[in-house]
């Protein structure tokens with residue numbers, strides 16, 4: 001049985017129509033006219049137990065609305081979703097036992113309570129076995145380095161500390177499925193790395209199924225093998241991350257740092273095109289001495305290209321760079337890839 005299923009899932013929101021003329025909001029209050037937004041428009045997917053899937057899409061694509069249906073917060077307008085065999089909106093309490101949820105923009109902790117007390121309240125709510133609970137908090141405290149701020153009220157925590165606390169809160173009851181909606185938003189590089197490593201580890205060792213929505217393509221590259229991309233409530237791509245790149249951006253970049261920029265260059269290298277250094281998306285250490293060649297590994301092997309380039313250029317250093325996921329995804333969003 002799949003851990004998560006969505007079949008022709010639709011969610012519409014209806015609100016009073018904004019009317020033309022003076023005081024539109026006031027007039028809307030007394031109007032019977034309504035306008036409907038179809039936030040999720042016939043989404044289908046299945047996620048197997050133990051998968052870690054990126055659920056991606058531009059702003060307003062319908063990601064959070066899907067997650068809210070899967071967590072039971074929203075009821076589908078039509079279609080069905082099942083999470084660990086349950087229909088979340090019909091079985092909210094039982095579903096809540098199977099899942100952990102983190103909404104990066106909103107905490108589920110109690111602002112005035114120290115982190116430790118928030119965990120205690122949740123342990124009571126879930127009626128957790130005392131010794132198992134203490135063992136788990138101990139483990140998380142170590143893994144996520146919580147010791148220094150366990151007794152700090154949530155409102156005084158930094159965003160990174162609060163997110164770590166939220167993640168623990170979502171996982172205290174050992175859910176088999178985790179929904180993480182932008183869990184690294186606003187975090188610095190170190191906090192982000194710690195959190196993503198923890199998510200990967202949880203998925204690896206406990207076999208927890210994870211659905212991750214994020215705009216951060218570094219997180220996606222680090223964590224997800226499979227991605228589902230949606231836009232306007234419809235699935236655009238569902239499959240392997242690496243295959244997406246191979247299919248839509250098969251080229252790679254050979255970055256050469258030349259011994260001397262003034263050396264005359266032969267620009268018509270077969271099977272390779274010189275492109276702007278910005279194409280690689282990384283800051284090059286010596287931009288004025290760098291040459292970036294774009295090539296397709298299906299046309300010329302990397303060693304062959306390096307050998308040819310070494311004949312043409314006087315090379316100090318070289319490296320191979322893959323295209324950025326951000327570029328592929330941006331093209332998907334723009335409807336350039338079909």
Ligand SMILES: Nc1ncnc2c1ncn2[C@@H]1O[C@H](COP(=O)(O)OP(=O)(O)OP(=O)(O)O)[C@@H](O)[C@H]1O
Pocket residue numbers: 013014015037038039057058059060061062063064065066
């Ligand atoms: N409660 C609501 N009432 C009316 N419209 C809503 C409601 N919630 C979401 N929407 C609309 O549904 C669409 C999808 O929103 P959703 O929050 O699911 O997108 P998202 O992909 O999570 O976006 P983001 O990346 O910006 O968080 C948007 O057009 C949004 O304005």
